[in-house]
Amino acid sequence: MKLYHGSTTDIQHIELSKSKPNKDFGRAFYLSVDFEQAMEMAQFKADIEDAAPVINAYEFDDALFQQLRCKRFDDYTVEWAHFVYDHRTEPNGLTLHDFDIVYGPIANDRIGAQITRFKQGYITFDEFLRRIQYIKGITFQYAFCTQQAVDKLIKL
Numbered sequence: 001m002k003l004y005h006g007s008t009t010d011i012q013h014i015e016l017s018k019s020k021p022n023k024d025f026g027r028a029f030y031l032s033v034d035f036e037q038a039m040e041m042a043q044f045k046a047d048i049e050d051a052a053p054v055i056n057a058y059e060f061d062d063a064l065f066q067q068l069r070c071k072r073f074d075d076y077t078v079e080w081a082h083f084v085y086d087h088r089t090e091p092n093g094l095t096l097h098d099f100d101i102v103y104g105p106i107a108n109d110r111i112g113a114q115i116t117r118f119k120q121g122y123i124t125f126d127e128f129l130r131r132i133q134y135i136k137g138i139t140f141q142y143a144f145c146t147q148q149a150v151d152k153l154i155k156l
Contacts, residue, residue, distance in 0.1 A: 001033065001059070001060050001061075001062050002033065002057060002058070002059060002060075002156070003031035003032065003033060003057070003058045003059075003060055003142060003153070004031060004032055004033070004034070004035050004037075004038035004039075004055055004056065004057055004058075005029065005030065005031045005032075005038060005041075005055070005056040005058070006037075006038040006039060006040065006041030006042030006043070006044075006045065006053065006054075006055060006056075007041075007042055007045060007053075007054050007055075007056060008042065008045050008046050008049050008051040008052065008053060008054055009054055010054055010056065011056045011155075012155065014029050014144075014150045014153065016028070016029060016145075016146075016147060016150060021090075021092075021093025021094070022087060022088050022089075022090060022093050023087065023088075023143070024083075024084045024087060024088070024104075024106065024107050024141070024143070025071075025083065025084070025087060025095075025097075025102040025104070025141075025143035025145065026087045026090075026094070026095030026096060026097065026102075026143070026145060027093065027094075027095050027145070028095070028102070028143035028144055028145040029143070029144040029150055029153075030141050030142070030143050030144075031058065031141065031142045031144065031153075032139070032140070032141055032142070033140070033142075034139065034140075035055065037106075037139055037141075038055050039053065039055060042054055042055055056155070057155075057156040058153040058154060058155055058156060059153070059154040059156055060152060060153055060154070061152065064152050065101070068100035068101055068148065068149055068152070069098065069099045069100045069101075070099060070100060070101045070102070070103065071083075071097065071099040071101075071102045071103070071104075072102075072103045072104065073102075073103065073104030073105060074104075075105070075138070076105055076129060076132075076133050076138070077129075078125070078126075078129060080104055080105065081125070081128060081129040081132065083097075083102075083104075084107050084111070084132065085115065085118075085128070088107075088111060088112075088115060089115060089119075095145060097145070099145055099146075100144070100145060100146045100148055100149035101142060101143065101144055101145065101149050102142075102143040102145060103140060103141070103142050103143075104140060104141065105133070105134065105138050105139065105140055105141075106134050106139045106140065106141050107132045107133075107134065108131065108132045108133060108134050108135055109135075110131075111132050114128055114131045114132050115128075117131075
């Protein structure tokens, strides 16, 4: 399977320590099977950094899912929303699971505002779940959360 990572850097060696904390599935290296999704992320980063977008492509052998600890969310569910909420609000930026790879929907870019509304009691958790769904329709991401998983990616 071909996976893409949008960036402003040609990534030859993936260093999980450089990954940002408090992302949907914790600190990880995030990829997509959708080239356009990766390009949107690369362009977003490029605009912020005043740099050029770069798409990094990797090959991953699907058979390896059987050898790794994986968590899969196939839709926007209450379990997914709790998983995302817990990682987005973890005060020390820790990853709260021991999965090698987590697969699931991408949360809406305005999740921060929805977290605030939920914490302040303005919306219920069900409303929080509805509001954090990606505006452009369901789009999935792979989070490679451990070095063991990252080492299985082959740079193209």
